[in-house]
Amino acid sequence: MISQKWIKDTIERLTSHEGVKGVVITSAEGIPLSSTLSSDETEKIAAFVTSIVDKARKIINELGTGKLNFLTVDASKKELLIASEKDYILIVLR
Amino acid sequence: MIDVKLFEKILNDLIKSESGIRKVILVDRTGLTIAHASKFSYYPVDIDGIGAIASAVFVASEEQGKNLDIGELMLVTSEFEQGKIFAASCGKGVLCVITDSDVNIGMVRLLMKRAATELGKVLDEFLAEQPTLPAAEDETRDKLKSALDKLEEF
Amino acid sequence: MKRDRDGRVHFKIVFWGPSLSGKTTTLRWIYDNVSGLSKGGFTSIEDPTGRTLYFDYTPLSASGDVIFDVYTVAGQKRHKHQRKIILQGIDGIIFVADSDPSQLDANEESMEELRELLKDRLGTEIPLVIMINKRDLPNAADKDEVLEKLHVTSMDVPIYETIATKGIGVKRAFQAIAREVLLRRLYNLKTTT
Numbered sequence: 001m002i003s004q005k006w007i008k009d010t011i012e013r014l015t016s017h018e019g020v021k022g023v024v025i026t027s028a029e030g031i032p033l034s035s036t037l038s039s040d041e042t043e044k045i046a047a048f049v050t051s052i053v054d055k056a057r058k059i060i061n062e063l064g065t066g067k068l069n070f071l072t073v074d075a076s077k078k079e080l081l082i083a084s085e086k087d088y089i090l091i092v093l094r
Numbered sequence: 095m096i097d098v099k100l101f102e103k104i105l106n107d108l109i110k111s112e113s114g115i116r117k118v119i120l121v122d123r124t125g126l127t128i129a130h131a132s133k134f135s136y137y138p139v140d141i142d143g144i145g146a147i148a149s150a151v152f153v154a155s156e157e158q159g160k161n162l163d164i165g166e167l168m169l170v171t172s173e174f175e176q177g178k179i180f181a182a183s184c185g186k187g188v189l190c191v192i193t194d195s196d197v198n199i200g201m202v203r204l205l206m207k208r209a210a211t212e213l214g215k216v217l218d219e220f221l222a223e224q225p226t227l228p229a230a231e232d233e234t235r236d237k238l239k240s241a242l243d244k245l246e247e248f
Numbered sequence: 249m250k251r252d253r254d255g256r257v258h259f260k261i262v263f264w265g266p267s268l269s270g271k272t273t274t275l276r277w278i279y280d281n282v283s284g285l286s287k288g289g290f291t292s293i294e295d296p297t298g299r300t301l302y303f304d305y306t307p308l309s310a311s312g313d314v315i316f317d318v319y320t321v322a323g324q325k326r327h328k329h330q331r332k333i334i335l336q337g338i339d340g341i342i343f344v345a346d347s348d349p350s351q352l353d354a355n356e357e358s359m360e361e362l363r364e365l366l367k368d369r370l371g372t373e374i375p376l377v378i379m380i381n382k383r384d385l386p387n388a389a390d391k392d393e394v395l396e397k398l399h400v401t402s403m404d405v406p407i408y409e410t411i412a413t414k415g416i417g418v419k420r421a422f423q424a425i426a427r428e429v430l431l432r433r434l435y436n437l438k439t440t441t
Contacts, residue, residue, distance in 0.1 A: 122337070126337070142289070146305045150303065154302075154329070154333055157332070157333060161329070238314060239434065240314075241311040241314035243311075245426050
């Protein structure tokens with residue numbers, strides 16, 4: 001489960017990887033739990049990524065392809081790696 | 095004079111931008127409902143009464159913040175079994191959003207912040223141009239006169 | 249006074265007074281019995297025993313273009329902050345005094361609080377009408393005795409003796425405050441009737 005220690009360890013582990021520009025952990029309701037970015041940017045990312053995860057879950061549900069695990073959003077400047085769990089969403093910017 | 099349609103446009107944009115939002119109400123801090131928008135208009139509610147409570151609840155929280163010396167109030171969230179109510183400060187008014195219970199809270203907060211900034215400016219202008227003492231302009235004068243006549247009748 | 253989205257003019261009128269003096273009863277009576285007024289809903293925030301916890305609210309209109317947003321406040325002492333909030337944007341006050349001899353000090357205290365909040369706007373910029381309620385009490389205090397405690401004898405305000413439970417005098421009291429409020433805005437003058 002999510003604990004302060006787990007959050008801290010996860011963020012440390014992920015940011016140590018080369019090319020990682022930021023990490024955001026948000027609740028399933030879009031409320032940021034922890035982040036390495038500014039609060040404005042964090043709020044925005046948490047809100048919109050939660051929105052896309054909700055949508056992806058619905059699609060996967062409709063298609064009957066099981067449970068949503070992971071999403072990648074590949075854009076020209078950045079890449080978003082999104083791991084969706086039951087209680088939280090883990091977002092890595094690369 | 096400010097076109098009140100502008101309020102309604104901003105509120106309608108807000109309601110459309112997130113699926114869980116059911117109703118949006120803009121009130122001033124004295125309890126007057128200024129504008130509102132609903133996703134399901136067949137859902138009958140007493141909007142003026144709801145606006146009066148929304149304003150009073152927000153201002154009461156503000157007062158509590160003053161009593162406790164914890165600064166300005168930004169947002170009130172009320173969580174119910176089957177829905178949520180968010181209220182945010184918005185210039186001289188309060189922006190109130192009623193949502194489903196499983197709404198993307200982060201998104202609602204973000205959208206409210208944006209709308210509140212936009213609305214706050216328009217609202218402060220709208221409230222500032224309200225007729226003041228002692229001269230009421232002609233149109234208002236006629237309305238008041240007719241109200242005065244009617245008053246003797248009921 | 250404010251205009252709303254549809255161009256209608258709103259005035260905010262508040263029933264003020266000590267605990268259990270009959271503010272809600274009066275507004276409820278007007279809401280239930282006065283014909284010729286168009287009404288919105290009746291909103292109440294009350295405690296489990298039915299006493300006003302925060303306020304009652306109902307919009308009343310005689311002409312459609314002009315709406316009186318009428319509020320009552322919670323009378324109990326501890327609700328002082330709520331009362332202050334309800335006074336925001338006020339256009340007129342009906343003070344509901346209790347005729348019970350044991351409540352004369354409570355009347356005085358309530359009026360003092362109102363003066364403290366509105367300062368010299370009370371009775372000048374913000375018209376005041378007084379209801380001396382519960383005139384049917386067998387031991388009702390003398391009218392002058394009630395008024396003396398309110399320190400309004402020098403203020404020239406309209407005064408009505410009422411029995412809110414039976415609706416006696418309350419319609420006239422409401423008409424009086426509505427009239428005062430309208431005249432205040434129309435001609436910037438004060439009348440006594």
